[in-house]
Amino acid sequence: MLKFPFQLGAHPINWVGEDVKEHGDDTTYERILDDIQALGLTGTEMGRKFPTDIEALKEELSKRDIQLVSQWKSVLFSDPAYRESELAAYLEHVKFLKEMGSTVISTCEVGGSLHFDPRRTPHESEVLRLDEAGWSSLAEGLNAAGRIAREYGLKLTYHHHGGTVVERPEEIDKLMELTDPEYVFLLFDSGHAHYGGANPLDVLRKHYDRIAYIHLKDVRREKLERARADHSDFVTCIRNGVFTVPGDGCIDFRPIIGELIERDYRGWALLEGEQDPAEHPAREYASRAIRYLESLLLEKAGDRG
Numbered sequence: 001m002l003k004f005p006f007q008l009g010a011h012p013i014n015w016v017g018e019d020v021k022e023h024g025d026d027t028t029y030e031r032i033l034d035d036i037q038a039l040g041l042t043g044t045e046m047g048r049k050f051p052t053d054i055e056a057l058k059e060e061l062s063k064r065d066i067q068l069v070s071q072w073k074s075v076l077f078s079d080p081a082y083r084e085s086e087l088a089a090y091l092e093h094v095k096f097l098k099e100m101g102s103t104v105i106s107t108c109e110v111g112g113s114l115h116f117d118p119r120r121t122p123h124e125s126e127v128l129r130l131d132e133a134g135w136s137s138l139a140e141g142l143n144a145a146g147r148i149a150r151e152y153g154l155k156l157t158y159h160h161h162g163g164t165v166v167e168r169p170e171e172i173d174k175l176m177e178l179t180d181p182e183y184v185f186l187l188f189d190s191g192h193a194h195y196g197g198a199n200p201l202d203v204l205r206k207h208y209d210r211i212a213y214i215h216l217k218d219v220r221r222e223k224l225e226r227a228r229a230d231h232s233d234f235v236t237c238i239r240n241g242v243f244t245v246p247g248d249g250c251i252d253f254r255p256i257i258g259e260l261i262e263r264d265y266r267g268w269a270l271l272e273g274e275q276d277p278a279e280h281p282a283r284e285y286a287s288r289a290i291r292y293l294e295s296l297l298l299e300k301a302g303d304r305g
Helices: 029-038 054-062 080-099 132-151 169-178 190-195 200-206 221-229 234-239 253-262 282-304
Strands: 007-010 043-045 067-070 073-075 104-109 155-159 184-189 211-219 268-272
Touching: 007 282, 029 043, 029 054, 029 282, 043 268, 054 067, 067 104, 067 268, 073 080, 073 132, 080 104, 080 132, 104 132, 104 184, 104 211, 132 155, 132 169, 132 184, 155 211, 169 184, 169 200, 184 190, 184 200, 190 200, 190 211, 200 253, 211 221, 211 253, 221 234, 253 282, 268 282
Parallel strands: 007 043, 007 268, 043 067, 073 104, 104 155, 155 184, 184 211, 211 268
Antiparallel strands: none
């Protein structure tokens, strides 16, 4: 494998679904970590199959020379009634990641989401967008959580995400405007940017100075168009194969990788597919994605040469 200028890893969601539990549910964490090691990658996020005991997790990662890059943390800061309990939970999350040597925290507001907000019911069908009070409360909560992260030497990286109140380009812009750049950073996700209606390259360029972590994900255009026509919700989109790994969908990663090289990005970028591994074997698809990204590196090197 070519040496990438940034740190390349793979998310366990390629092997075991987080939102669609039946995807890869019989896959063991040993299989996931062995595959990541065999791919020549050295970073991953926490997965639901991984050991929860810190010492056991450290041992399994260490013997394969894999770093735990981050772990998703849902928050409900848009409702002030949840602020105190959410910050207490965030502190414990920070302590865990600090102990694991991670430096970034994948953070996402779940208020208003159909699938992640504990206040929603199964009979609802739309994401509830935030009003101004909700936006203000969200920003205050994220700033407070970001200060906690900073105290422990980590960065809160906000994950704009399909099916949530921060998925559209204007919502990403607003979140960046309302939050303190010293405490709140951005997790740039190419697939979720496209899903939310943005040009991923535009998001990358516009907010690059706030980006501290990256997910590289692709989108199958025809699947997304069908989902839009059918008014499918986010989880149904995953179940129907809207997402895939870089090089297998409609996103042109050439300018994205070029931008990262030109700006000398040195942080982590994790491969994500979030699709059924029974139909799209995780290791095989990750290997294809690596080869695709390597071809872009070679093109860039040729352009420079």
